[in-house]
Amino acid sequence: MTLDRIKFLLKNKDYTRLKTELLQEHQADIAEFINELDAKTSLMVFRLLPKDVAANVFAYLAPESRSQILLQSEETELHEILDELFFDDKIDFLEEMPANVVKRILRNSSEAERKLINLFLNYPENTAGSLMTIELVDLKKEMTVSEALEKIRRVAPNRETIYTCYVTDATRYLEGILSLRDLVIASPEQKLETIMRKKIISVSTLDDKEYVADLIKKYDLIAIPVTDTENRLVGIITVDDIVDVIEDESTEDIHKMASIGEIDVDLQEASPMFLTKKRLPWLLILVFVNIFSGLGIALFEETLQTVIALVFFLPLLIDSAGNAGSQSATLIIRALALGEIKIDDWLELLKKELVVSLALGLSMAAAVSAVGFVRGGLDLAIVTSLSMAAVVLVGSTIGLCLPFLLSKFQLDPATASGPLVTSIADIAGVIIYFSIASWYYGI
Amino acid sequence: MTLDRIKFLLKNKDYTRLKTELLQEHQADIAEFINELDAKTSLMVFRLLPKDVAANVFAYLAPESRSQILLQSEETELHEILDELFFDDKIDFLEEMPANVVKRILRNSSEAERKLINLFLNYPENTAGSLMTIELVDLKKEMTVSEALEKIRRVAPNRETIYTCYVTDATRYLEGILSLRDLVIASPEQKLETIMRKKIISVSTLDDKEYVADLIKKYDLIAIPVTDTENRLVGIITVDDIVDVIEDESTEDIHKMASIGEIDVDLQEASPMFLTKKRLPWLLILVFVNIFSGLGIALFEETLQTVIALVFFLPLLIDSAGNAGSQSATLIIRALALGEIKIDDWLELLKKELVVSLALGLSMAAAVSAVGFVRGGLDLAIVTSLSMAAVVLVGSTIGLCLPFLLSKFQLDPATASGPLVTSIADIAGVIIYFSIASWYYGI
Numbered sequence: 001m002t003l004d005r006i007k008f009l010l011k012n013k014d015y016t017r018l019k020t021e022l023l024q025e026h027q028a029d030i031a032e033f034i035n036e037l038d039a040k041t042s043l044m045v046f047r048l049l050p051k052d053v054a055a056n057v058f059a060y061l062a063p064e065s066r067s068q069i070l071l072q073s074e075e076t077e078l079h080e081i082l083d084e085l086f087f088d089d090k091i092d093f094l095e096e097m098p099a100n101v102v103k104r105i106l107r108n109s110s111e112a113e114r115k116l117i118n119l120f121l122n123y124p125e126n127t128a129g130s131l132m133t134i135e136l137v138d139l140k141k142e143m144t145v146s147e148a149l150e151k152i153r154r155v156a157p158n159r160e161t162i163y164t165c166y167v168t169d170a171t172r173y174l175e176g177i178l179s180l181r182d183l184v185i186a187s188p189e190q191k192l193e194t195i196m197r198k199k200i201i202s203v204s205t206l207d208d209k210e211y212v213a214d215l216i217k218k219y220d221l222i223a224i225p226v227t228d229t230e231n232r233l234v235g236i237i238t239v240d241d242i243v244d245v246i247e248d249e250s251t252e253d254i255h256k257m258a259s260i261g262e263i264d265v266d267l268q269e270a271s272p273m274f275l276t277k278k279r280l281p282w283l284l285i286l287v288f289v290n291i292f293s294g295l296g297i298a299l300f301e302e303t304l305q306t307v308i309a310l311v312f313f314l315p316l317l318i319d320s321a322g323n324a325g326s327q328s329a330t331l332i333i334r335a336l337a338l339g340e341i342k343i344d345d346w347l348e349l350l351k352k353e354l355v356v357s358l359a360l361g362l363s364m365a366a367a368v369s370a371v372g373f374v375r376g377g378l379d380l381a382i383v384t385s386l387s388m389a390a391v392v393l394v395g396s397t398i399g400l401c402l403p404f405l406l407s408k409f410q411l412d413p414a415t416a417s418g419p420l421v422t423s424i425a426d427i428a429g430v431i432i433y434f435s436i437a438s439w440y441y442g443i
Numbered sequence: 444m445t446l447d448r449i450k451f452l453l454k455n456k457d458y459t460r461l462k463t464e465l466l467q468e469h470q471a472d473i474a475e476f477i478n479e480l481d482a483k484t485s486l487m488v489f490r491l492l493p494k495d496v497a498a499n500v501f502a503y504l505a506p507e508s509r510s511q512i513l514l515q516s517e518e519t520e521l522h523e524i525l526d527e528l529f530f531d532d533k534i535d536f537l538e539e540m541p542a543n544v545v546k547r548i549l550r551n552s553s554e555a556e557r558k559l560i561n562l563f564l565n566y567p568e569n570t571a572g573s574l575m576t577i578e579l580v581d582l583k584k585e586m587t588v589s590e591a592l593e594k595i596r597r598v599a600p601n602r603e604t605i606y607t608c609y610v611t612d613a614t615r616y617l618e619g620i621l622s623l624r625d626l627v628i629a630s631p632e633q634k635l636e637t638i639m640r641k642k643i644i645s646v647s648t649l650d651d652k653e654y655v656a657d658l659i660k661k662y663d664l665i666a667i668p669v670t671d672t673e674n675r676l677v678g679i680i681t682v683d684d685i686v687d688v689i690e691d692e693s694t695e696d697i698h699k700m701a702s703i704g705e706i707d708v709d710l711q712e713a714s715p716m717f718l719t720k721k722r723l724p725w726l727l728i729l730v731f732v733n734i735f736s737g738l739g740i741a742l743f744e745e746t747l748q749t750v751i752a753l754v755f756f757l758p759l760l761i762d763s764a765g766n767a768g769s770q771s772a773t774l775i776i777r778a779l780a781l782g783e784i785k786i787d788d789w790l791e792l793l794k795k796e797l798v799v800s801l802a803l804g805l806s807m808a809a810a811v812s813a814v815g816f817v818r819g820g821l822d823l824a825i826v827t828s829l830s831m832a833a834v835v836l837v838g839s840t841i842g843l844c845l846p847f848l849l850s851k852f853q854l855d856p857a858t859a860s861g862p863l864v865t866s867i868a869d870i871a872g873v874i875i876y877f878s879i880a881s882w883y884y885g886i
Contacts, residue, residue: 024642028661149627156628163606163623163665180606180623184592185599199467217690218471220683222606222665239682240663246686247660250693251777257697258773258861259766267778268788272798279770279799280806283835286766287810293758294814301751308748315736315761315869323702323729323862327722330701334694335710345711355715356722363723367730375737392726418701418861419766426758 001025003036010041019048027053031060039068047077055084063096064269070101079108086160088133088241091120128212129205131245132226132235137165139192141175146188152180161238164223167196172232174200174225202227205234209245214339216242253337256414257330259286282419289423293318293430300434303443309376310437313368313384318429320364320388321395322422328353328399329421333413336403346404350397357396361389383440387433394432395425444468446479453484462491470496474503482511490520498527506539507712513544522551529603531576531684534563571655572648574688575669575678580608582635584618589631595623604681607666610639615675617643617668645670648677652688657782659685696780699857700773702729725862732866736761736873743877746886752819753880756827759811761872763831764838765865767803771796771842772864776856779846789847793840800839804832826883830876837875838868 001021009018022030022045030049034042034057046069049057058066058081070078082090082105094102094117102121106114116134123129137159139148148165156162165183167176176196186195202225203212216224216239226235252262259282263270297304304310332349335341341349369385399421403413437443444464452461465473465488473492477485477500489512492500501509501524513521525533525548537545537560545564549557559577566572580602582591591608599605608626610619619639629638645668646655659667659682669678695705702725706713740747747753775792778784784792812828842864846856880886 026642026644026662028663153627156624162627180627181599184596184605184623199469201469217683217686219469220471222682239665239686240660243660243682243686243689246689247693247781250690250697251781254693254697254700254773254777257700258769260770260773263774266783267774267792268784272795272802275774275795275799276802279767280803283763283766283770283803283807284810287759287763287807290759290762291814293762294755294818297754297758301754304754305748305751308744311740311744311747311754311757312737314754314757315740315873316730316733318758319733319736319862319866319869320726320730322865323726324722326701326862327703327726330697330703331706331710331718334697338690338694340709341711349710352715352718356718359715359719360723360726364726364730367727371734371737419762419769422765422865423762426762430758 001029001033003033006033006037006045007041010044015048018045022048023050023053027056028060030057031062031065035062035065039072043069043072051080052084055081058093059085059089062266066093066096070097075104075108078105086133086135087116087120087235088131088160091117091130094121123205126209127205128203128207128209128226128237129235131209131212131241132205132237133160134235135160136223136225136233136236137162138168138172138233139165139178141167141169141191141193141196143192144188145183145186145190145192145195148178148183148192149188152183160236161223164221164236166225166233166236167192168233172234174202174227174231174233176200177225179222200225202231203237204229210249212237213242213245213249217246249337253333253414256412257333257417259283259417259419282417286419286423289420290426293423293426296427296430296434299431300438303434303438303441306443307437307441309380310383310434312375313372313380313387314430314433316368316371317384317387317391317433318426319422320368321391321425321429322418323395324357324360324392325395325399325421325425326418328357328396329403329416329418330399332400332403333416336407336413343404343407346401350400353396353400354393357393358389360396361392364392365389379440383437386440387436390432390436391425391429394428395421398425398428444472444476446476449476449480449488450484453487458491461488465491466493466496470499471503474500474505474508478505478508482515486512486515494523495527498524502528502532502536505709509536509539513540518547518551521548529576529578530559530563531574531603534560534573537564566648569652570648571646571650571652571669571680572678574652574655574684575648575680576603577678578603579666579668579676579679580605581611581615581676582608582621584610584612584634584636584639586635587631588626588629588633588635588638591621591626591635592631595626603679604666607664607679609668609676609679610635611676615677617645617670617674617676619643620668622665643668645674646680647672653692655680656685656688656692660689692780696776696857699855700776700860702726702860702862725860729862729866732863733869736866736869739870739873739877742874743881746877746881746884749886750880750884752823753826753877755818756811756815756823756830757873757876759814760827760830760834760876761869762865763807764834764868764872765861766838767800767835768838768842768864768868769861771800771839772846772859772861773842775843775846776859779850779856786847786850789844793843796839796843797836800836801832803839804835807835808832822883826880829883830879833875833879834868834872837871838864841868841871 152162163180165178168174176198177200178196223236223238228234261278263278365385365388368388369381372381372384402416406415407413595605606623608621611617619641620643621639666679666681671677704721706721808828808831811831812824815824815827845859849858850856
């Protein structure tokens with residue numbers, strides 16, 4: 001089915017056929033079609049869907065389409081959709097909505113659900129609590145395998161996953177875990193107690209979502225249980241939500257590495273005002289860092305006036321220091337984020353970096369010496385190539401050390417962004433270059 | 444269990460206890476312990492494990508530990524491990540090993556397996572074929588639900604996943620898909636034909652792994668079938684392998700954005716030689732790009748000699764242009780990678796960028812005018828602030844356009860790295876700054 005086909009059927013008011021053809025599509029694809037339609041037709045198409053499909057499609061919709069539909073819907077219709085949503089999708093949705101809408105929805109919920117929603121809305125962003133859902137399969141250890149399978153069969157349609165099941169006692173204390181695979185393999189009359197795994201990998205509600213992602217990756221899990229401080233089961237987090245977390249974490253790091261603040265919306269939705277706010281602070285800080293490069297130059301004004309040809313190589317040399325520094329900072333930041341290296345490895349990596357940056361510096365010195373020779377003969381060739389080797393060595397070392405230093409002080413290593421490393425390497429570059437030149441020319 | 448405990452038990456030769464305690468741990472954790480041990484003890488601990496556990500632990504081991512164990516093992520022992528591995532892990536392992544080891548292993552395999560291994564080793568890197576495994580549950584459409592469950596029960600221990608099952612005909616043509624959830628909910632006497640889903644989301648062996656990741660993310664799948672050109676089922680890819688793909692893709696982009704070549708090993712394993720090779724090419728290219736900044740300066744040598752104070756602001760202005768440009772390039776590159784925007788959106792985003800960069804430029808101009816006033820009075824304040832506004836505007840625009848241009852020419856937009864954008868923005872910055880100064884001072 002294509003968008004044009006949908007528009008064609010809408011134009012012809014052939015709603016029966018439209019409904020039939022739509023229901024052939026995956027719910028994620030139906031959501032994509034609705035995202036492309038305007039406010040009026042999107043609601044029209046949405047209303048064609050049966051209630052259970054509508055809820056799933058709603059969970060896949062883009063935030064703007066959701067609010068469009070919400071704003072035009074009757075209260076009762078809205079409640080029907082919300083009732084069908086999995087709990088984590090409902091919470092995500094409520095988090096996006098303005099406070100007055102949330103109030104309206106809460107007013108119409110049962111008291112038990114209202115309490116639960118409020119509890120979930122209060123888990124800080126980025127915690128396991130804010131990601132989890134409550135639709136899980138819980139079993140009792142006295143059950144037999146066939147009783148367990150019978151229960152799973154009964155509740156399956158309303159559970160986010162049935163592939164991992166949780167054994168709890170009367171107080172919801174988490175006693176064991178069973179995969180559906182374990183249950184399928186076991187013989188029907190076995191008691192769950194004898195086959196459940198008691199060594200449980202779990203997280204607590206306030207654990208950071210990055211930590212959750214690390215566990216799911218490490219142990220190849222489909223879902224992980226979330227417990228409170230007394231090890232009572234409160235929810236689960238499934239791998240599909242973690243895939244999004246992993247991608248969001250990378251995006252956050254990538255943005256931070258370009259000195260951009262945290263952006264949690266699509267680029268197309270972000271207003272110019274919002275983007276300016278996220279970009280300006282670091283740019284201003286860097287202006288002030290760069291003043292020190294200027295002061296470095298001012299120190300050597302005499303040298304510069306004597307050999308004005310030196311300015312020709314200024315951008316080239318300071319950029320090279322910055323580029324080499326960005327490279328080493330980036331390698332370290334990413335390896336730290338992936339857990340490939342730890343803070344304690346800094347010395348070993350520094351030794352390697354010295355070898356690498358010496359090789360880089362010498363190669364680049366050879367390249368720049370040729371340019372130096374053409375512009376100013378042997379003298380300039382010597383000064384520029386010596387400077388190049390030195391600034392690349394120093395720039396790389398700064399780039400390597402900065403992320404480790406930040407980590408050491410419990411700051412995010414990704415703050416050692418390309419622009420920051422470049423600016424700091426520039427200061428070092430200016431001073432090294434003009435010092436070598438002053439010494440060589442005896443000024 | 445801790446590493447110290449293991450060493451303690453090894454020292455006391457208490458292997459029975461060591462084995463018992465080890466087997467309490469998750470296989471991923473056992474592998475981590477073995478990674479930390481030296482060559483001799485790692486083999487000793489590995490040999491304590493029962494065959495089926497050993498194979499899973501082996502799959503979790505770091506490449507160095509694997510080769511350590513491999514080099515010290517008897518041929519028969521090695522085969523026992525390899526036989527227990529899931530097929531995708533075996534292929535991964537063979538891809539890491541030197542050619543002579545692979546030959547030795549192939550020589551000792553059955554002809555059918557040898558053919559299969561060779562086939563899999565020949566799928567190009569980054570394709571679906573290179574990621575897939577063959578241990579899947581295949582069913583026939585004539586089966587009843589209870590027959591299907593019986594088969595699943597029988598084969599479950601040797602299948603990578605049993606949560607998605609595949610219905611094929613005698614020629615392995617893929618006719619339908621069933622989740623274990625569907626089977627559990629259905630009544631036992633139903634024929635698979637009546638409940639299987641015929642609208643199948645699949646990939647072909649040569650599809651790019653990024654495309655596979657996109658589908659798994661979009662449809663929240665646990666596994667996706669891989670088919671050949673005639674839609675015959677050849678394997679499946681599970682979500683846990685895709686989690687790694689997503690992370691690898693981000694790493695590749697992050698490295699590329701810092702002008703680093705593709706690095707497919709851990710930072711700690713990479714040799715200095717290897718790292719130099721990955722970092723040098725772009726650094727050298729950028730040296731030559733930066734020569735144009737030098738040429739820009741040479742054009743204005745007269746201006747510079749007249750007002751030498753202008754050099755003070757050179758790093759500051761060109762860095763600001765580069766930083767603003769890096770920000771906009773990074774935003775665009777990441778949004779393109781995530782599919783948030785498409786090439787056709789460039790005009791809309793350019794318009795927004797002009798607003799944002801004007802706001803950024805004016806704010807930064809205000810900051811620099813204060814510094815300009817202190818260093819050189821009103822004249823310098825005017826020249827530097829005008830230049831700042833202009834270079835930020837131009838730098839941002841370059842940063843925004845470059846990734847789109849690269850995409851347009853089928854190149855990877857991430858090549859528009861911070862360093863490259865900075866170098867290009869520098870050239871523009873030098874020319875804009877000195878042009879404004881020359882004009883203002885009437886030189």
